[in-house]
Amino acid sequence: MAFDVVIVGAGPAGLSAACRLMQQARDAERELAVCVVEKGSEVGAHILSGAVIEPRALNELFPDWRDLGAPLNTAVTEDRIYLLKDADSARRIPKALVPKTMHNDGNYVASLGNLCRWLAERAEALGVEIFPGFAAAEVLYHEDGPLKGSVKGVATGDMGVTASGEQGLNYMPGMELHARYTLFSEGCRGHLGKQLIEKFALDKDVDPQHYGLGIKELWDIDPARHQPGLVVHGAGWPLEGDTNGGFFLYHAEDHQVVVGLIIDLNYRNPWLSPFDEFQRMKHHPLFARTLEGGKRVSYGARAIAKGGFNSLPKMTLPGALLLGCDAGTLNFAKIKGTHTAMKSGMLAAEAVFEALAGGDEGGQELSVFSEKFRHSWLYDELFRSRNFGPALHRFGTVLGSAFNVIDHNLFGGKIPVTLHDRRQDHAELKPAAECQRFPYPKPDGKLSFDKLSSVFLSNTNHEEDQPSHLRLKDAQIPLSTNLPKWAEPAQRYCPAGVYEVIDEAEGRRFQINAQNCVHCKTCDIKDPSQNIRWVVPEGGGGPNYPNM
Template structure:
């Protein structure tokens, strides 16, 4: 929330590609002892996502007979009928995954948007009196599906720069120009630079073509031309009339589940008498514009059932926000085609409470 404000207020993304995001959905399972293989890591891509929808899944065998399973899906998808939550639930029926989950019990659920645009989307990270670092700047290396190491390094460089400024008598309010040179000299910056075309290549050429481009580029030592993706994630969405409606299978309550029971496992909580923390710039827009053009995609891109189109007493459609369900993934702030929704911080203490997630 604050990062978005800072980027806009100080034009920190001027001359950069727009940031790109993915939504990560994750569950924690207790599994039978005979199916538990501590340390086993399984990654995959493809089904259930089609060739125009990019993403990948993971399954990790943790300690205490627990398994972590999840899906990261690109938010630059085109089809407004698509539901990341339902794709995730359907994914678990693949035999590669179901063989470990069958007979187990789901104990936690969560979702979070991640900034994955990479090097080409990195904003200017300095502004008067402050720094934009880590995930707020988008330092995740999507080629490795890792970001903790680069985020921590940006924080370490920031700490060094602030320490030097204080030592030199800087009382604040100035731009820490030394941070930029230190950051660009770091291994983290170089790592991100080397994978600059990874995401854009997949967006431009698809999963197979983009994967081939990245493979060849890696063999050549990243000598191929840098690819840019200037289409925003919300701008990629196309009218619902251009696609066939997706009828997802009903959850079986064993491997796949509905949103309400999933949200319960996120332990999310908000006091119901507080102001809604999901702000609409134009309250009429969802029904007036998004419903006829996009079949109001908020009903589907939200992984927690926050947004619904219901009928009022006169039988007319009404946009309903169940903010109590919110798991603070911030997908709505990113994917709404009109950029009409802004996520702001709710009352202190509200939100999900994830155990071992």
């Protein structure tokens, strides 16, 4: 199937690009064929975010979004920042000592999944074709002629292939989707985006990308404890030592709250379990007084790209663009990536339409996108936040936060120094023998829970008789290398119980429970041997988040 533009991923970047393309085509009275492929069973099924949404990009894309019914209904009414000293105490930080990037005046507590569903409706109304349940599994390239080596489009994965690699009774071959330009907006650590970055050396002149793992739950709570629009952030306990991260608690609509923990994936102790840190965090009085008596209704986890400006790869390549969190446009200083992803998609749409309207037949490298990006508020915002993450990594939570207050509140993000963090997250783990174990308490079933019951709430499902989408480069490494040196940390860093070391009469066995995978990508990032490769499963597999 041939299109003018193929967009991979129905997240905020991809859908904003689709909408902006069709708006320009409508205004210019031109025909344009645009399609979006989405690996989730429906738009929004794989979307996970806090989320407090800054409407800056939405204001530009749809100035009348309120009249159009965009699902941003709960304006932020109050910001609170806390430092947790231990399991019982908390110190509220005065607003004057909080970086301005953390202020949320004018923002909204919302479900990003629902916002993407709404954007998909707008895109379809403009004439975009959206194909949910189809996973883009392969990048296609021009094989000859003047465009040789440039991106030609993508191929979706075959359906109905059995675990043994044979064609099952319901086998259906994938489709080739050809395009003049292909936009990759798969989210953090995108499967195809990762390949493109490596193939075209798009990151050769920048700091390595850095990541965090965000774990989130949605709760129905006692209406008497609900404060619509209250936004709580903070750091400290339960994270200790050189482990960085922070928590969030957002009061959304309909007597629901969003609670979560983000742990930087440069942590060093291989015994650490992000999932269990989050579970014990909820017993702190700061959270317990809100959650007690409530009901947990959903659970999810997702890696976030937090390297920011210093880690941005080159986003242009022949025949394609890399957008949103696929490139790492999230502004970690704000803990927000929706408005930045949307703006990157809109800039891409303008660059692509300008080229096509000028007679471009496709396959070129769109340097005009780089110019548009360089002169946009997106570039300026990310530049001003370039030191935020490196400061925390270099100086720790307290001193790093002090640096960031000075940088943002006094210098507006333009302090005349640029900090760097050039170590790979996966290379930070120390040997297990040098580290202290964590005595994680058993879940109580009221505030804290186990992994399997949590995965159940994510509505995760994969066809069991299909090839595993979690591939080992060397099947021996988990037991021969990772287990003796790092106590096989995949058992703990995975928030879905995918990886297990099982003792049997014949010896130990490394087991992959791929059906549990919530597509967080942590294993692809944190495995110290870089032995695990995440690839797309059959389209429609994975979590089905209803309101996340």
